[in-house]
Amino acid sequence: MLLAVTPLVAGSAIAPYVYTEAPRYDAQAALAGGERFPDGARLMMAAAGAPRPLVPGLAASADAAVSFDGQRVLFSGRLRAGEPWQIFEVAIAGGTPRRVSSGNEDCVRPFYLPEDKFVYSRRTPHGFRIEIAPLAGGTPLRLSYAPGSQFATDVLADGRILFEAPHAASTGRDLFAVSSDGSGVEAIRCDHGGDRHDGRQLSSGDIVFQTGAALARFTSPRAVQIPLTLPQGQYLGPAAELPSGELLVAWRPAPGSPYALVRVRPGQAQTAPEPVTAARKGHAIQPVVARSHPVPPRHPSSLGDRNGANILCLNAYASRDRKIPEGLIAAIRAIALDDGGAEVTLGQTQVDKDGSFFLNLPSERPIRFELLDRSASVLKAQRSWFWMRRGEQRVCVGCHAGPERAPDNAVPAVLLRTQDPVKMMLAGPAAAAPAPQQPAPPAKSTGQQPKPAAVPYGD
Numbered sequence: 001m002l003l004a005v006t007p008l009v010a011g012s013a014i015a016p017y018v019y020t021e022a023p024r025y026d027a028q029a030a031l032a033g034g035e036r037f038p039d040g041a042r043l044m045m046a047a048a049g050a051p052r053p054l055v056p057g058l059a060a061s062a063d064a065a066v067s068f069d070g071q072r073v074l075f076s077g078r079l080r081a082g083e084p085w086q087i088f089e090v091a092i093a094g095g096t097p098r099r100v101s102s103g104n105e106d107c108v109r110p111f112y113l114p115e116d117k118f119v120y121s122r123r124t125p126h127g128f129r130i131e132i133a134p135l136a137g138g139t140p141l142r143l144s145y146a147p148g149s150q151f152a153t154d155v156l157a158d159g160r161i162l163f164e165a166p167h168a169a170s171t172g173r174d175l176f177a178v179s180s181d182g183s184g185v186e187a188i189r190c191d192h193g194g195d196r197h198d199g200r201q202l203s204s205g206d207i208v209f210q211t212g213a214a215l216a217r218f219t220s221p222r223a224v225q226i227p228l229t230l231p232q233g234q235y236l237g238p239a240a241e242l243p244s245g246e247l248l249v250a251w252r253p254a255p256g257s258p259y260a261l262v263r264v265r266p267g268q269a270q271t272a273p274e275p276v277t278a279a280r281k282g283h284a285i286q287p288v289v290a291r292s293h294p295v296p297p298r299h300p301s302s303l304g305d306r307n308g309a310n311i312l313c314l315n316a317y318a319s320r321d322r323k324i325p326e327g328l329i330a331a332i333r334a335i336a337l338d339d340g341g342a343e344v345t346l347g348q349t350q351v352d353k354d355g356s357f358f359l360n361l362p363s364e365r366p367i368r369f370e371l372l373d374r375s376a377s378v379l380k381a382q383r384s385w386f387w388m389r390r391g392e393q394r395v396c397v398g399c400h401a402g403p404e405r406a407p408d409n410a411v412p413a414v415l416l417r418t419q420d421p422v423k424m425m426l427a428g429p430a431a432a433a434p435a436p437q438q439p440a441p442p443a444k445s446t447g448q449q450p451k452p453a454a455v456p457y458g459d
Helices: 008-013 413-417
Strands: 017-022 042-046 060-066 072-078 086-091 107-113 117-124 127-134 151-155 161-166 173-178 196-201 207-211 214-218 234-241 247-252 260-264 274-277 283-289 309-313 331-337 343-350 357-361 367-372 378-382 393-396
Touching: 017 060, 060 283, 072 107, 086 107, 107 151, 117 151, 127 151, 161 196, 173 196, 196 234, 207 234, 214 234, 234 283, 247 283, 260 283, 331 357, 343 357, 357 413
Parallel strands: 042 060, 060 107, 151 196, 309 393
Antiparallel strands: 017 042, 017 283, 060 072, 072 086, 107 117, 117 127, 151 161, 161 173, 196 207, 207 214, 234 247, 247 260, 260 274, 309 357, 331 343, 331 367, 367 378
């Protein structure tokens, strides 16, 4: 089955939109921070008449994002073949693009933020890292500090940044959110398993994303992902929401066929998707509707001028997967990654009877926890990594309790005993608060870590 459409169909059928046309597309390359477009790509503008190249003077262009007023487009581009990808901005009507990113590393997958800023990912020796920067130029602020590559996929209605990153409890990536100052990072849902990526938020608040060759969604009333009922075939995110509420998304009938853009109606009877646009050569992917949309609220940062970051756990027994009998948890161990990617133990301390603990930890560094019993055996081992920003004060309900869990109305025992967090900062020169962009490496532990011997948890 071939999609028998021509590009002329697109402009007259629906609202104007921008999409990427690529001879080849490696959707899995992002997992290793590799090249998604080995044979190049170009952005196409579909309005009245046949689609036209949006920035014909560039060697390559992809990853379009439309401004809140619907007048401008951010995108990843290459001036000349073989040069690093950079972030550019151009008027929706066309014209000369303006470079807005800095440096000589690959910069990809941008989105507009309030206050004339933008978010994107920059290549580093350890993978892609999320940054934000002013559109007018200036020093970028690094937001992500976890292993692997992290890519923004949308800016949510509440102002947080939706992003994808590897997750140890999944077969690939999962979806997370982080505030625009890099604080408060959390998984969108804790039902980890399949590879989830390319998430976009709809006007309803639901988040639609790709998992496998299908689309699914997160919706507020449910703590797990919900599959979308769609015509058969293979789908490739991200999806774009049309003014009608339908989705514009890349689709193909079977493996080996080129992706084309189609219109689908989730949950409605539809034996086949409605054809919209096929690429002249290769795939038509990454659609985004060229219209205005609400500006998210500015995130008021609460980061303080304090050494490291504090985390208060209300009840380590609170968990959505494996329940630990009351009274069994004796201690919490904190583990970090050094600059070479090796695990080092920061220290361990008691957990109060109600499961609460209060720690002061290094900021701008990957952290995870292990729960220990009285014999120092591991009861539960966190497999994924999170980070905190300098001066962040963070409260968690429990260990892998899930973002849908509300805290009990009780004062945690650890705060009745002391209001000073247990310091697990590093001894010597490395104990000084690191600069956000260049965190200092922790000192390596001389002790032998017990090997995790319990069911791991994801967050």
